[in-house]
Amino acid sequence: MTEQTSRPWWQDALIYQLYIRSFADSNGDGVGDIAGIRSRLGHIASLGVDAIWLNPCYPSPQHDHGYDVANYFDIHGEYGTLEDFDEMLAEAAEHNIKILMDLVPGHCSIDHRWFIAALASPPGSPERARFYFRDGKGENGSEPPNNWQSAFGGPAWTRINEDENDGQWYMHTFAREQPDLDHTNADVQQLFDDIFTFWFDRGVEGFRVDAVAGVGKHPDLPDQPPVGDDAGVLDVTWINPYLAFRPEGHDIWRRFRTSVENYVDAHPERELMMVAEAYAVRRPEIIKAFTEPDQFQQMFSFDLMMTPWEKTSIERAMLDPIAILRETGVAPAWTLNNHDIQRVVTRLGRADAHVPESWTNNNLSLSRADVDLELGERRARAMAALIFALPGSLYLYQGEEIGLPEVFDIPDDRREDPVFDRTNGEEIGRDGCRVPLPWTNDAATSYGFSTPQADGSVDGPWLPQPAGWGERSLDSVEAIENSTLDVYRTLGQMRSAHAVTQPQDAEPVEFGAGLVGVRRGSLVVIVNSTMAPIELDMTHEALGGAELVFTSEPGVATAPGTIPANATIWFTT
Ligand code: BGC
Ligand code: MG
Numbered sequence: 001m002t003e004q005t006s007r008p009w010w011q012d013a014l015i016y017q018l019y020i021r022s023f024a025d026s027n028g029d030g031v032g033d034i035a036g037i038r039s040r041l042g043h044i045a046s047l048g049v050d051a052i053w054l055n056p057c058y059p060s061p062q063h064d065h066g067y068d069v070a071n072y073f074d075i076h077g078e079y080g081t082l083e084d085f086d087e088m089l090a091e092a093a094e095h096n097i098k099i100l101m102d103l104v105p106g107h108c109s110i111d112h113r114w115f116i117a118a119l120a121s122p123p124g125s126p127e128r129a130r131f132y133f134r135d136g137k138g139e140n141g142s143e144p145p146n147n148w149q150s151a152f153g154g155p156a157w158t159r160i161n162e163d164e165n166d167g168q169w170y171m172h173t174f175a176r177e178q179p180d181l182d183h184t185n186a187d188v189q190q191l192f193d194d195i196f197t198f199w200f201d202r203g204v205e206g207f208r209v210d211a212v213a214g215v216g217k218h219p220d221l222p223d224q225p226p227v228g229d230d231a232g233v234l235d236v237t238w239i240n241p242y243l244a245f246r247p248e249g250h251d252i253w254r255r256f257r258t259s260v261e262n263y264v265d266a267h268p269e270r271e272l273m274m275v276a277e278a279y280a281v282r283r284p285e286i287i288k289a290f291t292e293p294d295q296f297q298q299m300f301s302f303d304l305m306m307t308p309w310e311k312t313s314i315e316r317a318m319l320d321p322i323a324i325l326r327e328t329g330v331a332p333a334w335t336l337n338n339h340d341i342q343r344v345v346t347r348l349g350r351a352d353a354h355v356p357e358s359w360t361n362n363n364l365s366l367s368r369a370d371v372d373l374e375l376g377e378r379r380a381r382a383m384a385a386l387i388f389a390l391p392g393s394l395y396l397y398q399g400e401e402i403g404l405p406e407v408f409d410i411p412d413d414r415r416e417d418p419v420f421d422r423t424n425g426e427e428i429g430r431d432g433c434r435v436p437l438p439w440t441n442d443a444a445t446s447y448g449f450s451t452p453q454a455d456g457s458v459d460g461p462w463l464p465q466p467a468g469w470g471e472r473s474l475d476s477v478e479a480i481e482n483s484t485l486d487v488y489r490t491l492g493q494m495r496s497a498h499a500v501t502q503p504q505d506a507e508p509v510e511f512g513a514g515l516v517g518v519r520r521g522s523l524v525v526i527v528n529s530t531m532a533p534i535e536l537d538m539t540h541e542a543l544g545g546a547e548l549v550f551t552s553e554p555g556v557a558t559a560p561g562t563i564p565a566n567a568t569i570w571f572t573t
Contacts, residue, residue, distance in 0.1 A: 008273070009098075010271075010273045011504070015395045016051070017337075017395055018054050019055045020032045020054060021055075022437060022449075022462075023037060025446075026039060028453035029450075029453075030458070031078045033084075036451075038087070041097070045095040048489075052098070056069060057079045058071060058073075059077065061109055063110075067104055067174070068108070068109035068175070069104050073195070089203050093203070098205040099205065100208055102208050103195065103208070103210060105192060105209060105215050106173060106178075106215040110177045115179050118130065122166065129182065130181060130188050133170050134157075134168060134170075144157035148237070148242075150172060150174060151174055152174050156172060156173055157171055158170060173243065174211075174418075175422065183251075192259065196259045200267075200270070205270070207273075209274050209275065211277060211278070212249065212253070212276045212278045212290065213238060213249075213280075216250070216251065216252050219248070224243070250290075253276070256274065257294050260272050273297040275298040275300065275333055276291075277299075277300055279302055281306045282316075282320065284320055284324050287301070287324055288324060288327070299330075299333065300335055301334055303318070303320055305344070314527065315516055318390065318508075318518065325392065331504055332393075333393050334392055335395045336383055337399075337400045338395070341430075343400070344376070344379075344380045346376055347376070349371040349372045349375050349377070371405070377403045378566040381553070381567075382552045384488065384552070385491060385525070385570070386516070388499060389518070389525040390499075390520065391503075397433075402473070402483075402485050403472070404472060406433055408428075408432060410463065410464060411464070416462070417434075435461075435463050436465060437449055438469045438470055439475060441470035441473055441475060442470065446461045447473050499523060502522065506520040513530075514528060514530035514534065515529070524572075526568065526569055528567050530566075531566065535559070538561045549571065551569045553566075553567040
């Protein structure tokens, strides 16, 4: 049982995002699975984690790696069974680790029985009414019903087979294999209520709710206004005023919250939560709207994930979410990485550490040639040391704790992200942050990712691992003193000892050029964003009686009162 604090557990939880397909493979088929998770729970616990957020592990044809759900009430065959899931959940509980699932409300899979039934039913039927089926425009309805664009490139509509069917089109905000669900439909509403009950009954403590920006549409589906040439292929979707951040969406989230509250009313011992996923950087009004008391308990603060490595940007990225906390009491859900974004080590390893504001942010123009991984890893540690100090909860993404970089060496014909195909390779997509984890330096087992099959054989990993991956493995970095792993483990302890014990608030402190300072109760944290060590003015009023308790560069010897380049230090006062 977790400790009782005055705050609900999620308000300052450390949460480990687990991309099951790439985490650990127990049966040598090259695909991560639930038994693999069980075999590595000890590692997760060593980080001081309170909960695991599992990326979708429901049955799925994997066109978008589980974000195309064929059945919301079961486990994907390659990953295991419901029994395996239950055992994993019980074992995680022994480590005081809760399980959060990923809920995909916007769309299901073309393999979902409802979609199959819709294709077999006529226009206007109840089967079609669960989705957005519409007649096309133009001669013979051969043009899409409107001009909306899919977030993965190309039109947001696909026409069903004209010969065998009636030639209607269906809408998909993402890939064509992900037909959008219409939440004004009573069956759809009931489905999600049932999903909550099903997984809460099994002991799941909450959900990360996927892609909330595009759920709920303008009822008339009008053409979207023309967009400028500078809009990226993927951004076109998110500036569509009839599809993105619609008021209709909030009705859905209120219903979701009611489902959760009804469950808690019947099970008052449970503390259940939902965290909303959408890119709302520098748009506090959106975060506030989604975290109204009758909607989500949390929404991701992607600000620090999207900021360039530059003092004023980092300050703003840190302070905007804290301003929301002050105003509404809703604490930020900080993130530096996830399965959709180029890994932080690579992003911050560029000289200018430029991060475009596009949500996929994996454009090839951000080439590997510009990246200094050692520099990026230092900055990533410094950024982690900042978020571990701040009020709110933290979502780490698997591999972050060993400083993994983005992988660029994936042959085109091995790329799996639908973004790659749908943009004709213009966007390389998100495979580079999803490469199976290296646990050991043993190439024969895909660097410890796979446990061999009974006959000793191992299938190659579902995405190829690059040369040198084993040197980045958990085993390899575990042997290195002052590694990123050491820093993360220490941060987990420091956070419990010095950060979560402080008030849920923080304020900026000015220490001079290139330094980002923040005070949370008696904890003072300073980031040096420059390329040189800086000697601090220890007579600064915020540093009276200050004791250095942590540095993100434990391997760098510096004079007392000096903060290393690209580093973060913690003082208690
Ligand atoms: C998820 C992506 C997924 C998309 C469609 C996103 O927000 O994080 O991985 O491709 O939603 O479900
Ligand atoms: Mg497997």
